[in-house]
Amino acid sequence: MEKDTIAAISTPIGEGAIAIVRLSGEEAVSIVNPLFDGKDLTNVDSHTIHYGKLLDPVTSEMVEEVMVTVMKGPKTFTKEDVIEINCHGGLASVNRLLEIVLSRGARLAEPGEFTKRAFLNGRIDLSQAEAVMDLIRAKTDKAMNIALKQLDGKLSKLVNQLRQSLIETVAHVEVNIDYPEYDDVEEMSHQLLREKTEEVYQEVERLLSMARQGKILREGIATAIIGRPNVGKSSLLNALVHETKAIVTDIPGTTRDVIEEYVNIRGIPLRLVDTAGIRETEDIVEKIGVERSRKVLKESDLILLVLNYGETLSDEDRQLFEAIKGLEYIVIVNKTDLPQALDIDEVKRLAGNQKVITTALIEDKGIDQLEDAIAETFFAGDIDSGDLTYVSNVRHIQLLQQTMKALEDAKGAIDAGMPIDLVQIDVTRAWELLGEIVGDTVQDSLIDQLFSQFCLGK
Ligand code: GDP
Ligand code: ZN
Incomplete structure (x- = not known):
């Protein structure tokens, strides 16, 4: 077992009303107890929480009102003695608390060190730590x-x-x-x-x-929206972003980065990629040629090719089809509110096995079908079968x-x-x-x- 006692702020910086400084190690209790004006923490039951004041070790003045949780090993996450100091204060006061426990002999934890200790002490195995x-x-x-x-x-x-x-x-x-x-x-x-x-x-x-499904759920579907100018790429992007429901689920002890370029489609994260600016790209083929644009597009898991229902298929459209041949894509025929000029049969022929969806984004029509198509493309409907072990x-x-x-x-x-x-x-x-x-x-x-x-x- 590791000898030194580690400490870190274990709540998201700058978020939330309560902040927690967590200590783990043999001296967790003996470091905090002299600073704590309240019950004698060396004498309390394990897994109990105590109200008190945290004192400055030099001036003995109160730094913060706190709730201190005492958890004695081995029934803790790290299997070591763990102390959690909960305080209401903002960033400054949490930092102050951390500074104080560090000055009393705790060492600042390295990233992941609590989890690493849990692993090294046999509490969890590596795949669990990665989880x-x-x-x-x-x-x-x-x-x-x-x-x-x-x-x-x-x-x-x-x-x-x-x-x-x-x-x-x-x-x-x-x-x-x-x-x-x-x-x-x-x-x-x-x-x-x-x-x-x-x-x-x-x-x-x-x-x-x-594994592919698991990886997609974990990392998101890298998605590029392509099409000629004015077909409705920005409108599509907006519609997708608009549909996105915020993801807020609290799991104690974890924090999550909010990454805004993700949109959540039926629980599947779409990552709108901007590899070399291909997201929302109008003239990719013209700019860098079919071969190179193909290479760039290949980095996407999914391509959304937008066409205009009100116009006939152009050479540019055909080039785009050429550039995405063999890749995973969905064709979106937009502006179906306009009089038809596009030859849908030809589009379907060009698309082969890939799905063709019609939308009138200006009237908010077709987004549901598009979401269905995306979900089907990647999960063939079995995403909810709960007992699967995904890698x-x-x-x-x-x-x-x-x-x-x-x-x-x-x-x-x-x-x-x-x-x-x-x-x-x-x-x-x-x-x-x-x-x-x-x-x-x-x-x-x-x-x-x-x-x-x-x-x-x-
Ligand atoms: P982009 O250049 O491909 O990004 O296309 P935009 O999304 O900027 O749209 C170009 C124009 O087409 C805008 O004036 C949109 O309001 C319009 N537009 C988008 N979707 C539709 C639609 O379904 N029907 C019609 N009639 N116009 C649309
Ligand atoms: Zn645009």
């Missing part, structure tokens, strides 16, 4: 649900089951080799390995197949992909009739890779790097 980080960043309720499930240990449990299955197989094969009671031990081991490897392989594949973390996705590769190698080696111990190398590798997800086989440097991404005070 804390995701919670802080979650932009919609659905993204938050994924993170909560992960925090709950759902992913960890699944991953650990898979690891268990792999390691048992390896052990079993090991025993077979060491005690070859039968002549066909080699063949039996091959078969067992083949079966188990296949089983785990399919489960990893299933997890990965949901949304890029690090986890990469590890799962590497696990699949290792298992593929194992399967290939088995089918090629390679010696058992060679197959085992691949299986063991898969076991190690899965271990990195829960932080079992992960290196210290990676742990430091992961935790440094946290907000201060978490």
